[in-house]
Amino acid sequence: MKACIWFSRMKAEKLGHAAALACLLMTAAFIVVLNRGSPPLAFLSLHLSIHAYLPYQTAQESRESGNGTQNLSPRLQENLQEHKPGYIGQQIMLTCDFSEPRSDTCSMTGDIRVLSSSHTLLLANSTENTSHIIRPYARKWEPQSMQYIKELTLKTSTDPHRIPSCNLNHSVPAIIFSTGGFLGNFFHDFTDVLIPLYVTSHHFNGEVQFIATDFNAEWISKYKPILQRLSRFEIINMDTDKNTHCFTFVRVGLMSHKVLGIDPSKTPENYSMIDFKKLVRATFQLKRGSVIQEKSGRKPRLLMLLRIGSRSILNEKQVIKMARRIGYKVVAARPNNMKDLRQFAKVVNSCDVMVGVHGAGLANMVFLPENSTVIQIIPWGGLTWACRHDFGEPAPNMGIKYLEYEIKEEESSLIKQYPRDHAVFRDPISIHKQGWNSLWSVFLDKQKVKLDLPRFRGLLSEVYRSLQD
Structure with missing residues (x-):
């Protein structure tokens, strides 16, 4: 499976480093000549072009x-x-x-x-x-x-x-x-x-x-x-x-x-990030340090992060119903409405799986117990590299399993806004090259998703079986 990143975060690639020789009681000056780096797809900064x-x-x-x-x-x-x-x-x-x-x-x-x-x-x-x-x-x-x-x-x-x-x-x-x-x-x-x-x-x-x-x-x-x-x-x-x-x-x-x-x-x-998560758990008195197999008949808890407006799931009710049929205890939450951070941290920590469309809410993974699973839904638009960088790469260092679901053209609300031969579908990267405002407006701010239920069911079922095993 593939995984996800975010556009505003670019790695500046350092091509050189300083050679330092310091003598006590003497002043030393070092100059490091560093070249500009550019990540795959030349992603842009959060407001204007990034100049790494x-x-x-x-x-x-x-x-x-x-x-x-x-x-x-x-x-x-x-x-x-x-x-x-x-x-x-x-x-x-x-x-x-x-x-x-x-x-x-x-x-x-x-x-x-x-x-x-x-x-x-x-x-x-x-x-x-x-x-x-x-x-x-x-x-x-x-x-x-x-x-x-x-x-x-x-x-x-x-x-x-x-x-x-x-x-x-x-x-x-x-x-x-x-x-x-x-x-x-x-x-x-x-x-x-x-x-x-x-x-x-x-x-x-x-x-x-x-x-x-x-x-x-x-x-x-x-x-x-x-x-x-x-x-x-x-x-x-x-x-x-x-x-x-x-x-x-x-x-x-x-x-x-x-x-x-x-x-x-x-x-x-x-x-490490494991140590940071331990501090967070102690701070908010979170009970679960790790996901363990339970023989008490407890259903795995699946947290659905539901957005309002951009990148929302149009068929969220059907997705929740399907997850329940698989065997999950579904917890539906809209993080933006959660004013009590301590309480929401406890909700997240009580869950075994967290699902959400790419966005800031996925950072709630810091509250998840180890051996839990994050499923990131990647919107249409050549965003895989960016989404993977933000949440796919950090997950393993938190002791979290990471999976992703990359939507297809037919699952995007953009299908009703643009013809199939438009650059939005034919060449998404050309939209990126127009600058951050275009990228944001087309692929993030105005896009919603409608998940293919049979295809998404396969992914949820796979995770469910892993929790049972």
Whole structure:
């Protein structure tokens, strides 16, 4: 079987990497020349064309100082020394990594001032004056999207007279990130922030201060249970805060590896998506860690994610009836109407199979137990590569089985809107090449599906037998 992706997520293919040679107490500068990459079918960005690019990598290191982590507990000092890239003892440092395809990150170690009112971070007692600009959101390959993310200015200073005094001193590290961008879309909530935030912060065991720019109070309230698992402190609103906060370690930007996924080899303690799902289960008190065969006569539970409008299933009632005849206990849900995240997470976790047409709702797979199955219905229009990337590729790393059902021309509502010899059917990729607006309008926003019941029944029956076996 085939599987699915999403257009706004393009991999920037790195053709070169920096060769680094650093000597302690000496400044090193590295330039990484990176070529543009283009994925299959040249998919477009979420608003305009994607220009996949990687900026130059830079690193700034200054002389050793006595400031370092003097205010941190021994356990946190150990965390910083062992797990923070570029951290060397108590050295004053500003290091930035612009080489990753998904996100830019910078780390500051030493006597740091966070000046919220000017969105500036100042590192005191450096041996030279340097400056970097960073937008702390994990979609750097989308310049049209990133322009709406606030810039942060990171500076080092050699002049002690130009260092503002502290209003608040913090004995824990800080992580600064944006809650702007596409947040509010369930897929982006996890891909752009929650999973990267877990990777960047979990090893601090809650002893870390979050600072948010492009402050989204509604989003923070919705995901407060998860955020509180990662930090025991109230999040600082960088957009309205007037204080000068002092830290000895600050990370700006989040480490992001891939769509709905984690690369354990790049995490401080080899965390994986299985570990992230364990944290989510604990946060929402989800009972099921794995799907197991039950001899109690319990029917397998099948969750049908039902959309309203675009990409809705026109014959959803017949599909639900058919699934029940196969032997499933069907749970029909419209995720957009679910205001209580904790309650809906429990509904998802109670199910063995989840079915839905390609869309953000499929990201609810983070709540499914291991050994469950996701079936993605792929709309017409040459979208297979995109759908597979978003949900097909992440599923195995979550311990989830993935299947897909790719609809045929006769199952698409487009059959009533365009003649059969139109490019929509004859050459869908030519529509992609017209730009994001055309792709969205034709294949996503205006398309609905009417499933071929006998063909879809075969897939549901196959999954049902696997659950019985």
